[in-house]
Amino acid sequence: MKQSIFKIIENTQLTSTVFKMKLSGDVSEITSPGQFVNIKLEGLYLRRPISVCDCENGVLTLIYKVVGKGTEQMAKMTAGEELDVLTGLGNGYNTALSGDKPVLLGGGVGVPPLYMLAKKLIAEGKKVSVVLGFNTKDEIFCEEDFKALGADVSVATADGSYGVKGFVTDALKDIDYTYFYTCGPEPMLKALYKVTATSGQFSFEERMGCGFGACMGCSCKTITGYKRICKDGPVLEKEEILWED
Amino acid sequence: MGRLSVDLCGITLDNPVIPASGTFGYGYEFAEIYDINVLGTFSFKGTTKDPRFGNPTPRIAECNAGMINAVGLQNPGVEKVISEELPKLKKCFNKKVMANVSGFAVEDYAYTCEKLDKEEQVGWLEVNVSCPNVHGGGMSFGTNPDAAAEVTAAVKKVTTKPVIIKLSPNVTDIVSIAKACEDAGADGISLINTLLGMRIDLKTKKPVIANKMGGFSGSAIFPVAVRMVYQVANAVNIPVVGMGGVSNAEDVIELMLAGATAVEVGAANLIDPCVCRDIINDLPSVMDKYGINNLSEIIGGAK
Ligand SMILES: Cc1cc2nc3c(=O)[nH]c(=O)nc-3n(C[C@H](O)[C@H](O)[C@H](O)COP(=O)(O)OP(=O)(O)OC[C@H]3O[C@@H](n4cnc5c(N)ncnc54)[C@H](O)[C@@H]3O)c2cc1C
Ligand SMILES: Cc1cc2nc3c(=O)[nH]c(=O)nc-3n(C[C@H](O)[C@H](O)[C@H](O)COP(=O)(O)O)c2cc1C
Ligand code: FES
Numbered sequence: 001m002k003q004s005i006f007k008i009i010e011n012t013q014l015t016s017t018v019f020k021m022k023l024s025g026d027v028s029e030i031t032s033p034g035q036f037v038n039i040k041l042e043g044l045y046l047r048r049p050i051s052v053c054d055c056e057n058g059v060l061t062l063i064y065k066v067v068g069k070g071t072e073q074m075a076k077m078t079a080g081e082e083l084d085v086l087t088g089l090g091n092g093y094n095t096a097l098s099g100d101k102p103v104l105l106g107g108g109v110g111v112p113p114l115y116m117l118a119k120k121l122i123a124e125g126k127k128v129s130v131v132l133g134f135n136t137k138d139e140i141f142c143e144e145d146f147k148a149l150g151a152d153v154s155v156a157t158a159d160g161s162y163g164v165k166g167f168v169t170d171a172l173k174d175i176d177y178t179y180f181y182t183c184g185p186e187p188m189l190k191a192l193y194k195v196t197a198t199s200g201q202f203s204f205e206e207r208m209g210c211g212f213g214a215c216m217g218c219s220c221k222t223i224t225g226y227k228r229i230c231k232d233g234p235v236l237e238k239e240e241i242l243w244e245d
Numbered sequence: 246m247g248r249l250s251v252d253l254c255g256i257t258l259d260n261p262v263i264p265a266s267g268t269f270g271y272g273y274e275f276a277e278i279y280d281i282n283v284l285g286t287f288s289f290k291g292t293t294k295d296p297r298f299g300n301p302t303p304r305i306a307e308c309n310a311g312m313i314n315a316v317g318l319q320n321p322g323v324e325k326v327i328s329e330e331l332p333k334l335k336k337c338f339n340k341k342v343m344a345n346v347s348g349f350a351v352e353d354y355a356y357t358c359e360k361l362d363k364e365e366q367v368g369w370l371e372v373n374v375s376c377p378n379v380h381g382g383g384m385s386f387g388t389n390p391d392a393a394a395e396v397t398a399a400v401k402k403v404t405t406k407p408v409i410i411k412l413s414p415n416v417t418d419i420v421s422i423a424k425a426c427e428d429a430g431a432d433g434i435s436l437i438n439t440l441l442g443m444r445i446d447l448k449t450k451k452p453v454i455a456n457k458m459g460g461f462s463g464s465a466i467f468p469v470a471v472r473m474v475y476q477v478a479n480a481v482n483i484p485v486v487g488m489g490g491v492s493n494a495e496d497v498i499e500l501m502l503a504g505a506t507a508v509e510v511g512a513a514n515l516i517d518p519c520v521c522r523d524i525i526n527d528l529p530s531v532m533d534k535y536g537i538n539n540l541s542e543i544i545g546g547a548k
Binding site for chain 1: 267268269270274275277278281290298299301302303304305307308309310311312316319454463464512513515516517518519527
């Protein structure tokens, strides 16, 4: 973990509610895809956790959806402004388990961390399929970016306005895969847990106090004991997940 | 003794800054980013007789200038704290640590304290009679002078280490409870624990926290802490450890003027992990600014 100041290079709007922010700063603690950063914002007591979308040559890319005060504030920021960021948080995805044909499944703002993951898996010589799920055509982002990496991309929209009509689980039916990686809303994660034929890794969200393992605010029960989503997660393996409720 | 040093129940602290229980784990997350030996000491996560998972999530809610937590005393239980956490801590912390203890029956407190009493790494026992998170648990001891005294006496019987009783602010008469603990043999008082609070999400129209209510802490509660430390310090003859909303060197000095011998820093560590190191670094220049030579001289200076 590291606390440092990042400078915004650009902050661009991707859809009506989703923005992409590029920042420059000390990225030395960011070691694997699926990790996240925790951002301090003016006037807000708690930091805001956002997944690392990409990290290369000292440039950190985040993609975030405006849902409240913190993300609204981020959306208004412009190039040159600075942010206090904790980096190197969370375990991240393990690419060693992927086999030669992994599939990556993302829903909504669960898509961003899969970008750096796809990049790494492709660099490792694996044949990567990506399934992106959105509610409607207007909400789609990152499709071209995954294509540019050389991934085989399919998109599902709930209303059928683009790609496969339905959910990522529907688009998954036509894909041949050795392993899966996913991030997205919990109902999507639960559905994938049921329909996936192989082992895989899930990224979870929880309300966080600190984001670095100190407060026990984000604990969950797993087959292998209690885990902190922020420190022992956010990525859990399929075999260790215990769904509550 | 340096300008910053103070004596807490017979043990000299290099400085009065102490990360508060529950906000500093067992130290090593912070040891990744700074040398935690710069601290006066720290109070480790509330430890109970048996392991506890605590409350369901969400356990955290944001507030203006603060936060609510309903962690519910998640901890691995005293046996594991001794066999696993303390040896790990030894590698990154060479001072005496403050052991924070919680319980749900007088015997639980005594059991846990008796175990921790044997650990030479432990300098003080900070006995939490105030955690508002657990139903029928810690809360009841801290709201009643007799119950608080009973816990104090039971713990004193099983340890020779200084016993600091940590009080809840969720009471009508904090002074009577502090005095009852002093009469029962407490070596010090620490306060304040969190204030009982609650938030409701306007979108879902439900409580934000699964446990509905939780402990409110952070800068917003600082004035309550100053007031209660002042009241208690003026009523007892044992050292008082002050806390509640401290986030900078000025706050430390203010609580010491109110009567605190040492000062704990809680929620601020979660947002600025280096805050305690920064406070310690800032203290000398802030002392200069206010004409203070030695911190030990200002304790209870505000009359
Ligand atoms: C590990 C992790 C990675 C994330 N990655 C991304 C990402 O890449 N892109 C993205 O758009 N969003 C991501 N999120 C969700 C993002 O953190 C929340 O949307 C954001 O904190 C909302 O802040 P706000 O002030 O705009 O909203 P508010 O609703 O005003 O927030 C109030 C409080 O609730 C918390 N909160 C609200 N929603 C969530 C949530 N879904 N998860 C956790 N805490 C929440 C906030 O942190 C804050 O403490 C991630 C969350 C986690 C835990
Ligand atoms: C996440 C969290 C967990 C806490 N856990 C404990 C605990 O286990 N035992 C205890 O005595 N106090 C606990 N506290 C209370 C703090 O030690 C402190 O008394 C309180 O938060 C007020 O200080 P602050 O405003 O600086 O946070 C906890 C506080 C927080 C925020
Ligand atoms: S958010 Fe504090 S331990 Fe995970």
